[in-house]
Amino acid sequence: MAVIKVVKSRNVIFTAIIIIICAGAFLYLLASSSTPIFTVKEFMDQQQPDSYINRNIQLIGVVQQVNYTGFFITDPDDINNASLIIYINSTNVEKPVGFETGKTVLVEGKLISTTSIWKFKATMISTKCPSKYQDET
C-alpha cells in the first residue's frame, strides 16, 4: 500500500509539474502575443507616450489625407479635432480593399516619434467590414 501511495503521489507531483509548465508556457505565449490597442485620443492622452516608441501597438483611427508614403489618422469619436492626429508611414504595407479617406482603420506598427506631428510606422493595416458601421447608415 505504501509503495502504491508513493507511486501515486509521484504521479500527482509529476502531473502537477507538467501542468504548471504548460500553463506557464501558455501564459508566456499569451503575454508575448498581446498588443496594446488604442484609439488616437486614448494614445495621445497617455502619460508617457514615449515609452511606446519602438513597441508594437495597434491604433484605431479614421483615415485622412492619403498620399503615396502614408496618411493621417484622427480619432474616431472626434474626427475634426486637429490636435488628435497621427501620421502613419505606410510605405511597403499592403492596404486592404476598402481603405480610403474617411474609413476607420486598425493600424499595427511602432511609434517613431512624438515631436511636432506624431509619427507611426505601420506594419499592417486592416479595415472594418463595411456593412457594420452604423454611423454610416
Next chain:
Amino acid sequence: MIDIGFGMDLGLIMLIVALIALLLDAVFVFSGEYIEKWESLSELWLTVGIAAIIISFSYFSYSIISVDYSFSYVSGYVNNDMDFFVRLSAIWSGQVGSYFFWLFLVALLYTIFRLMFRRYAHEPVLWKSFVITNFQVVVLTALTLVNDPFKLNINAVTDGVGLNPILLNEWNLIHPPIIFIGYALCLVPMAIGIARISSLKNGKVSDFEGKQKLDNFFEFMVSLAWLVLSSGIIIGGYWAYITLGWGGFWAWDPVETASLVPWFFITLYYHGKPLLGKREYFGNYLVSMSYIGTLFATYLTRSNIISSVHTFQPEATLENVLKFFIPANSFIMKIILRFIPDEWLLFLFIVLIVTFIIPHYYGFKSKELFRVPISLSRKDFQASRSRITALKISFISGLMCSYIIIIGLLTPIIYDIIGYFITFSPEGFGSSITVDMVFFNTVITIFGGVMLLAQFFCTFYPRLSLKKKYGLLISGVLAGITFTISGFFYRNGSLNQILGDNNPVLVFFSNFWTTSDKANLVIPLLLLGIVGLIIEFTRIAMKEEKNLLRKTSQIMLHFSFLVILLGALLSANMTYSTEILVRDGGEYPIEGTSIKITILDLIREYPTSGPLDVEYITKFMLSSDTRVIGFGISKLVRHKRWINPSDELSGYNAKVTIISDLFYDIYIITAGFNQNPLIGFTNSLLRIKIVPYINILWIGCLFLHFAMIPLTIGRFILLKKAFSPVGKESDEFNSKSDTSENENVVHGGNKSG
C-alpha cells in the same frame, strides 16, 4: 408600407403577434402535464406565432426587394443603383436584418422539430427539448422586436445609403446566409443534448417512446450543421481571399475565430465518440457547446467587446439605463459595461450565460464532467491499445486547443477586468490589448502537430504493425528535419554555392521550400500522411468492405484536412508581393519569378450613366518564359456616391483581378495612377501578389464536402427509415434488430476512430 395607425406598420404588428403567440406557446409548453391537452394548445399558438413570423419576415424581405424607403432599414442598406440580387443580400447585411433572418430560420426549425415529434411530446426528453428551443426562439423574437426592423423614416427618402461597394457582390448573397443556417441548425441538437444531459441515469438516457427517431434526427441535424458550418467558413475564407483581405483567407480575427468554435465542438463530437463509449454526457455536452459557441460568436459580433473587423457598433446605451441605479464611471459600472454595452444585448448575454451554465451544472451534479476520458495512464501505452490511445491523444489535443482558443479570444476582456481589480480604478491598466495571430497560429501548430503525429498510429497506415508505424514516423520526422535544414541553407544561399544554381535537385526543391522552418518541418509529415490515406482509400475501395461509405468518408475527411493544411502552409509561407509603376506598352519582369507583365492598354473612362464617376483601366498580359499565363483587366473606379469634394483621393475602390494558374494565383490591383493634364492617364501603379499552391487548399475544401455530403445523406436515409412505417413499427416495438443496425451505421463510424 402598410400603415395601421399609431405610427406602426403591419410588419411590426405581426412581430408583436408572433411574440405574444410564442409566449403563450411557452406557457403551455412550460406547464406541460399540469394543463390538460397542453400539446394542442401549445401547437395552436405555435402555428399562430410561426405564421406571424413568416408573414412579417416575407413582408420585411419584400420591402427591401421592392425598395420601400418608408423603412429606415431599407434606406440604410439599399439604394437605387442596387440590382435585385444585391438588394436581396441587404436582408441580412444590417444588425436587425440579420437577427430577423436568424429568427426566421430558428422558428422554422423549431416548428419542424415540434411537428416531427408531436406524438412523443409527453416524453420528458422531448418535452425538455421543446422548452429549451422555445426559450431561444422567444428571446430571439424579443431581440428582433426591440431592434425594430420596421422603424419608419420621419422624412420622405428618395434614395438610400446602400451597401458599401465591397459588399456589392455575389458572395454577400452566399456566405452570411450559410453561416446563419449553420448556426440555426445547431439549435435543435443543443436542445436535445441538454434535455438528454438533464435526464441521465448512470450516464445513460433511459429508453422511451420515439427514442430511436430522436437519435436519428439528432445525428442528422448534427451532421447537417457540421456540413453547413464547414461550407460557411470555407466560403467566408474564399470571399476574404478574393475580395476583402487582399489574398488572406484567414486572419484569426476574433469573430472569424469565434465562428470556428461551434465547428470545433461538432468535430470533437465525432472524434470523441469511440472514446466516450456508452456514457452519453460528454457527446451531448459537445453538441450543446456548439450552439453555445454560435451564441458566443454572435455576442462578440454584436457587442464589439473585442476589437474585430466584423463587429457591429452597438448603441452603448446600457449606461443610460443603469446610471439610475449605479453611479456612472464607477468601478461596478465599468465592469458591467465591459461585458454588456447595450441594454438589448442583455437578452443575448443572459441567454448565453444560462445556456452555458445548464450543461455544466448537470455535468458537475452528476459528476459526468469528471468522467471524461482526458487522462492517460500506463495502460494506454500498451501496444495493443496504440490505436485508441492515438485517438484519445488527438481528442485531448483538440479539446485543449478549442478551450485555449476560447481563452485567447476572451483575454482582452480578462485583461481589462484584472486591470480594474488590481488598480481598483475604472481606467484599469489605461489601455486595452488584442491577441494577435501569433498566439492562435502557435496554439494550432502545437496541438495540430500532436494530432498529426497521433494519426500515424490511428488513421494513416492502419494495417501496418506498430514497429513499422514507428519506423515510418521517425522517417517522416527525419525527412522534415532534413528538408528544414536544407531549406535554411537554400535561403541563405549556401546550398546554391555548393550545388550550383542550375542543379536539377535544387531547382526541384526550390519550388517547395517555404520561408518558414516550422512549415518545412511539417510538410514531409503531411505528405507521408496523405500518401498513407490514399493507399488506405484504394485498399478499402478495391476490397468493398462493410461500411464502405463510412470508411471512405472518414479517410476523405482526414485527407481533406491534411490537404487544406498543406495548401495553407505552402501558400502562406511562399507568397510574394511587389509593386510596379507601369506605362502603356511596357514589359515588366516580376522580380523573383520567371513571370513578366506586359501592359496592353491604359484607358481612362468617364461613364455617362451609372454609379461610377471615373474608371482607370489597365489591360495586361501575364506570361512566363515559355507560355502565356493569361490576360486581365485591372480597374480602379471612383464611386460618385462616396466622393468627398474636399478630398481628391476619396471614393476610389480597386477591384482585385485574379489570374489563376494551376500552381499559383496572381493577384493584381491598381493601387494608384499618374495623370497628366495634357496627355491624360500615363501610369498605373500595380500591386502584384503571387500566391503559390493556394489551389491545393481549395481542392482540400472541395474534398471535405465530398466526404461530408455522403455522411449527411447517410444520416438522412437513416432518419427517413426511422420514420417510415417499418421504422415506426420497429420503434414502437423497440425492435432489437433495427436498433442494432442503426447503431452500426450511426455510431459505427467511430469504432475504428
